[in-house]
Amino acid sequence: MIGILSLHIILPMLGILALIFIPDKEKSLMKVVAIGFTLATFVVSVVMLAKFEIGPSDMQFVEYAEWIPQWGISYKIGVDGISLFLILITTLLTPLSLLSSWNSINEGHKGFLVSMLALEVGIIGVFLSMDLFLFYVFWEVMLIPMYFIIGIWGGEKRIYAAVKFIIYTMFGSLLMLVAIFWLYYLSSEQFGSPTTDLLMLYKLELPYNTQFWLFLAFTLSFAIKIPLFPFHTWLPDAHVEAPTAGSVILAGVLLKMGGYGLLRYCLPLFPEATVRLAPYLISLAVFGGIIYGALVAMVQPDMKKLIAYSSVSHMGFVVLGIFVLNQQGLQGAVIQMVNHGLSTGALFLLVGFIYERRHSRLISEYGGIAKIMPFYAATFLIVVLSSLGLPGLNGFVGEFLILVGSFKYSIFFTTFAATGVILAAVYLLWMYQRVMFGKVTNEKNSGLSDLSLREKWVIVPLIVLIVFIGIYPKPILDRIEPSVTNLLNVVQANSNGEKLKISPDVTPVSPERN
Amino acid sequence: MVNSTLNLVWLIPLFPLIGFLLNGIFGRRLGDKAVGIIGSGVMFFSFIVSGYLLLNYLGLHQTGAEFHTTLFNWISVADLQLSVSFQVDSLSLMMVVMITGVAFLIHVYSIGYMNGDEGFARFFAYMNLFSFMMLILVLSDNYILMFLGWEGVGLCSYLLIGFWYEDDENASAGKKAFIVNRIGDFGFLLGALLIFVTFGSFQYSEIFSQLEGYSVGNGTVTAITLLLFVGAIGKSAQLPLYVWLPDAMAGPTPVSALIHAATMVTAGVYMVARSSFLYVLAPASMTVIAVVGAATALFAASIALTQNDIKKVLAYSTISQLGYMFLALGVGAFSAGMFHLLTHAFFKGLMFLAAGSVMHALANEQDMRFMGGLRKKIPKTFITFLIGALAISGIPGLSGFFSKDELLWQVYSSPAGGIWLWLVGAVTAGLTAFYMFRLIFLTFYGEARWKPDTIAHESPNKMTLPLIILALLSVIGGYVGVPALLGGENRIHHYLEANLAKLPDDFTTHQSHLMEFTLMGISVLIAMAGIFLAYVFYVKRKELPDLLAAKFKRAYNLSFNKFYVDELYDYLFVQRLITISKWLWNIFDVRLVDGLVNGAGQLIMVSGRRLKKVQSGLVSGYALSLFLGSLMMIGYYFFR
Secondary structure, three states: OOOHHHHHHHHHHHHHHHHHOOOOOOHHHHHHHHHHHHHHHHHHHHHHHHHOOOOOOOOEEEEEEEEEHHHOEEEEEEEOHHHHHHHHHHHHHHHHHHHHOOOOOOOOHHHHHHHHHHHHHHHHHHHHEOEHHHHHHHHHHOHHHHHHHHHHHOOOOHHHHHHHHHHHHHHHHHHHHHHHHHHHHHHHHHHOOOOOEHHHHOOOOOOHHHHHHHHHHHHHHHHHHOOOOOOOOHHHHHHHHOOHHHHHHHHHHHHHHHHHHHHHHHHHHOHHHHHHHHHHHHHHHHHHHHHHHHHHHHOOOEHHHHHHHHHHHHHHHHHHHHHOOOHHHHHHHHHHHHHHHHHHHHHHHHHHHHHHHHOOOEHHHOOOHHHHOHHHHHHHHHHHHHHOOOOOOHHHHHHHHHHHHHHHHOHHHHHHHHHHHHHHHHHHHHHHHHHHOOOOOOHHHOOOOOOOHHHHHHHHHHHHHHHHHHHOOHHHHHHHHHHHHHHHHHHHHHHOOOOOOOOOOOOOOOOOOO | OOOOOHHHHHHHHHHHHHHHHHHHHHHHHHOHHHHHHHHHHHHHHHHHHHHHHHHHHHHHOOOOOOEEEEEEEEEEEOOEEEEEEEEEOHHHHHHHHHHHHHHHHHHHHHHHHOOOOOOHHHHHHHHHHHHHHHHHHHHEOEHHHHHHHHHHHHHHHHHHHOOOOOOHHHHHHHHHHHHHHHHHHHHHHHHHHHHHHHHOOOEHHHHHOOHHHOOOOOHHHHHHHHHHHHHHHHHOOOOOOOOHHHHHHHOOHHHHHHHHHHOHHHHHHHHHHHOHHHHOOOHHHHHHHHHHHHHHHHHHHHHHOOOOEHHHHHHHHHHHHHHHHHHHHHOOOHHHHHHHHHHHHHHHHHHHHHHHHHHHHOOOOOEHHHOOOOOOOOHHHHHHHHHHHHHHHOOOOOHHHHHHHHHHHHHHHOOOOOHHHHHHHHHHHHHHHHHHHHHHHHHHOOOOOOOOOOOOOOOOHHHHHHHHHHHHHHHHHHHHHOOHHHOOOOHHHHHHHOOOOOOOOOOOOOOOHHHHHHHHHHHHHHHHHHHHHHHHHHHHOOHHHHHHHHHOHHHHHHHHOHHHHHHHHHHHHHHHHHHHHHHHHHHHHHHHHHHHHHHHHHHHHHHHHHHHOOOOOOHHHHHHHHHHHHHHHHHHHHHO
């Protein structure tokens, strides 16, 4: 019997299989099939959301199958409050981004759709894995379709961007692989037989020295993905060159794998190292992420680059929230990842819409668009406001929670982090003004059509969520809370230079396999 | 406390929200007439509910009663519990009645003023949204929901200033307003966070109930109050963050009347009064507020003296009057500050609308050098404008007299105030009377200097009726606060005081009636003198202003060019920020950080290319390296 979580992985795979058997010339059919399978996946994840129990902090819907038993490797997947909404946003953004690129992919349809579906499999796999080895497999699998998406369907400098993306990420993964082997070795030393079961690994007793190096290896890999300064320079290139759908998934979901990795692996596996190294990561997040990202975003002439650097700034908030290690900070970080996925995903979709019409991303090419495309301008404004953290829209909830958490940790860092709120208004409103306001000075813009029905179907669901989460984030926060509380208990219990103590109330998830 | 009638408070913001949604989503299909009726109708309903609640509240005869209504849980994480909940008390009720009433009149006026504008529906949608946000701001029972309204009104201000966005200057003014406000909001947010960390709550009543353990001068409370005041400086356009307000005049005139005179800009005053229990514990913060308020009042009035744009004069006047209100708050006269806020909403709202009517008459002319002689052409506008000007000048019998007199008297008699602050207030009062009547004389008296082909005409009833009602309020609005000295009961003071903090020592009783009377007389005389001087300058001897301007050229230029503050800020902050950011991007990010990344790649490529040569395929080469390698190994063992 296939469980609801496995369906998330299997459905897009079936979609790939179906696509392979569709003749190349049936382009519309291919698109419909791809969107159909991703929509089905979304429906499944909504069912999962409905069935998800509030209260227990354990992994839910856990599925287990033996894979390579002699090495202690298994197919074990589950979902908790931390991964729940990241999965949902993946399954939501994938069909939307496919729908948005209905007309924009001119050649190699099949390859593109297959890549997008494969990407979804990889990303969902990362969020679901409860086995370190399985996680690593998905983590690497995801790179290949992304490489193709940027490298084949990208812009002018696509090859450079794709190679940079893959080498950069592989470099990080390689060190993580070494760390994984080390953990594997330690597990066989401590438990008698080796295992990659994450819940078992949480029980490892690691001296600080070991934790330090392992933490660095994992964190480097995640920092590249987030991306955290100074490992961020692949992102602007990748974003600018990737096609719209690629950018949406890249910014909307892929970056979150880094934040998720920190929460799922670094914190509970290496709690002492986490606590001790937190100040350094917070400094990087605040100065290199929030402030630096915002300043650099401000002077970008290219809309996609601007959004890319704004992601560096917004994801800085996520890292800040994670490492202040308290309830508000961590819950804020999780919901900020969801919100950033929604608003940045929407921003890239919107830039994609106008790029399809004008084939330019340069801010200076535009001006006065609000007059010609009023609906477009209105949706763009709401997304911009969400991104700059206006209270009442989703962006505020995460940033506010992170700032509350961070204020408890350090007034110094919070003061600097809060300047990000001013700077976000500067770079976003400045861009909005130059694109939307003023007179139409560029002749090429005067005949542009407002959003089509298809495009409205893509953007409106995101707008609805942006408003809903801003006003009533409780359903989300309630589901995140138990898992975060649990995670904090684990870190706190094991952080003060003490040996790991395993007692029932601090075990993150019940160890029995069901 | 629970009260079934007062629990209807949620209806007050609900109406404008409905108006916003209807006009925002269906506006284009509804047609202008329906849009106008919906837009102002929702404000009318809102006003009726507000008035009803006020009557109910007054009928309770419980001074200082507070009612809380919780709608739903907003953001809750662990010890942080935030809900969307409202607080009904004397302070919030006064504000909602004022806001909904003035907003209703301005909405009606806008039907006439915005007639035929392409963005008619958009305008009313924004105005409704603004009213909603403003009501949330004053009704909230905690600092974060207040912050939602606080930023929300800022957003609407941004949208409405840049309403005619095709003109880049308007769009820039809107952006400037939002960003400068955000600098203030940064302070507000940090203040609120510090409150949470200190008191474990964002809710006013929970915070204030814990204050007993805090002594006067407490460091944390001082920090909190100063940070909150940074927010007020931004929102209420005080030194040094006032620069956005004059530019905000780029918006349609009803916007200036509603947002930039009567309501939004007073949010800072409201917030400080709302936090009065914190402020009385922080004398240092109070002093800062009083000094900033006094300085702003004088500074802005001195700029208003020389401006030629009718709306800019009113804008600087607003900044100056807001300074007055802060001066009152700073000396602990919270109710006097709120009283002036109320009367100012009437007469300044009135004067902006009347200025709009003048512009309407002269084909949108804003420059007073092209006005004059309008007295007979647009009599309703003239009379009402004159009443507003008399009120702000503090002529006895009008609303401004009572509030300003109360305010100045408190400034003088409070232990936190004194003769110097009073003097600044009195001088400002003189300047105010002067520039206001300069405006009146330049606009309505003398010869007509209109641009050719202008036919001045009175505005339609939709516009003049709100003027008349506001003029009426500008006259009688002050009678809620007639001081005991003049045989009154100062009702508004007693109404508000129960929900406001008091300075530890009650100072009003120490002073003699004679002194109060004298000061009142002096301030009236100063106002009269200001008006008389304006009369001499702009009616009797019109050559005088130019002569004086030539004689005191430097001072005149400073005032005329607004002390070059905008230019200074642009040079100091805006240009610097852009330069630094460009450097960070082009040099630091691209060359250094990314250069290192690409350099690492290059290094590998280059070393690969070098090493490639070793794999040459020549057997003799391999033999040579084999030989050398063996030699080295042997050598190693040999010399070990």
